Amino acid sequence: MAKVQKTTDSSSLAEVVDRILDKGIVVDAWAKISLVGIELISIEARVVIASVETYLKYAEAIGLTAAAAAPA
Amino acid sequence: MSKKNLKRNGRYLYAIIEASEEKTFGSIGMDGSDVYLIVEDKTAAVVSDVPNKKIRPQRKNIAAHHAVLNKIMEEITPLPMAFGIIADGEQAIRKILADNRDVFREQFATVSGKVEMGMRISYDVPNIFEYFISTDSEIRAARDQYFGGNREPSQEAKLELGRMFNRQLNANREEYTNQVIEILDDYCDDIKENKCRNEQEVTSLACLINRSDQKRFEEGVFESARHFDNNFSFEYNGPWSPHNFVNILIEL
Numbered sequence: 001m002a003k004v005q006k007t008t009d010s011s012s013l014a015e016v017v018d019r020i021l022d023k024g025i026v027v028d029a030w031a032k033i034s035l036v037g038i039e040l041i042s043i044e045a046r047v048v049i050a051s052v053e054t055y056l057k058y059a060e061a062i063g064l065t066a067a068a069a070a071p072a
Numbered sequence: 073m074s075k076k077n078l079k080r081n082g083r084y085l086y087a088i089i090e091a092s093e094e095k096t097f098g099s100i101g102m103d104g105s106d107v108y109l110i111v112e113d114k115t116a117a118v119v120s121d122v123p124n125k126k127i128r129p130q131r132k133n134i135a136a137h138h139a140v141l142n143k144i145m146e147e148i149t150p151l152p153m154a155f156g157i158i159a160d161g162e163q164a165i166r167k168i169l170a171d172n173r174d175v176f177r178e179q180f181a182t183v184s185g186k187v188e189m190g191m192r193i194s195y196d197v198p199n200i201f202e203y204f205i206s207t208d209s210e211i212r213a214a215r216d217q218y219f220g221g222n223r224e225p226s227q228e229a230k231l232e233l234g235r236m237f238n239r240q241l242n243a244n245r246e247e248y249t250n251q252v253i254e255i256l257d258d259y260c261d262d263i264k265e266n267k268c269r270n271e272q273e274v275t276s277l278a279c280l281i282n283r284s285d286q287k288r289f290e291e292g293v294f295e296s297a298r299h300f301d302n303n304f305s306f307e308y309n310g311p312w313s314p315h316n317f318v319n320i321l322i323e324l
Contacts, residue, residue, distance in 0.1 A: 002300035019315035024154040055234025066219040
């Protein structure tokens with residue numbers, strides 16, 4: 001069986017950021033003037049977007065498993 | 073503190089709640105500001121006065137927003153505002169409350185007496201790529217083909233391999249997510265699926281449940297986890313304000 005763990009919400013800033021920055025009621029005209037420097041904190045919560053760069057990164061990582069498995 | 077001095081300053085909004093009477097929540101807002109209600113016909117905005125109309129998403133500001141929501145949650149389930157919404161003044165807020173009354177009431181009905189719980193499944197393995205190589209024969213064969221020789225594989229070969237991994241990663245996610253949602257459905261009023269943050273993550277769910285059903289929800293998580301081996305780990309958290317179930321864009 002998979003391990004199950006309860007985390008308290010205060011232990012994870014990322015969980016809080018995910019919810020408070022991205023969800024909830026937005027008033028468009030008011031939000032624009034208030035959010036300065038949003039990129040400062042949202043980077044860690046950013047979703048990984050699949051792209052050429054990502055595919056190459058995956059391939060390199062898979063390549064490393066070959067190197068690890070190769071006989072010495 | 074004189075209210076007069078703050079007259080031209082902004083009002084930071086934390087949430088919208090059902091309330092008929094004015095009320096204060098203490099100095100728990102942005103930079104220790106007093107949090108209070110602006111009530112308009114049984115619908116209220118939870119606000120505090122802030123000295124200017126720009127606010128940075130710093131840790132302490134996000135923590136203050138979160139703390140105010142938690143305080144309200146002790147009594148009533150709020151409709152949380154997104155971070156960084158500041159109104160010009162009280163009148164503008166009263167207008168928002170009046171103009172959107174029906175939308176707010178509809179949302180109150182959806183989340184009243186409920187809380188949001190978070191549930192995340194991750195691969196609990198030291199190296200996700202090695203795990204896929206050992207469990208997925210197609211990816212293993214492709215690796216051996218492309219990386220088996222002495223020469224560095226071409227860019228095209230790498231892209232193909234990377235795409236294959238990505239495809240399989242997402243196919244697994246979909247399968248496991250559906251499997252878990254089927255079980256959790258019996259324990260929740262509503263479930264929202266969020267995007268995964270990294271390769272290690274399998275699924276990230278937000279679950280709307282009755283306030284009094286938190287123990288039951290926990291049982292649901294354990295029940296789901298029984299269908300997965302120890303290459304996976306389950307993590308749950310909450311209760312939260314229903315951030316994932318309140319999605320209102322007000323256009324002025």
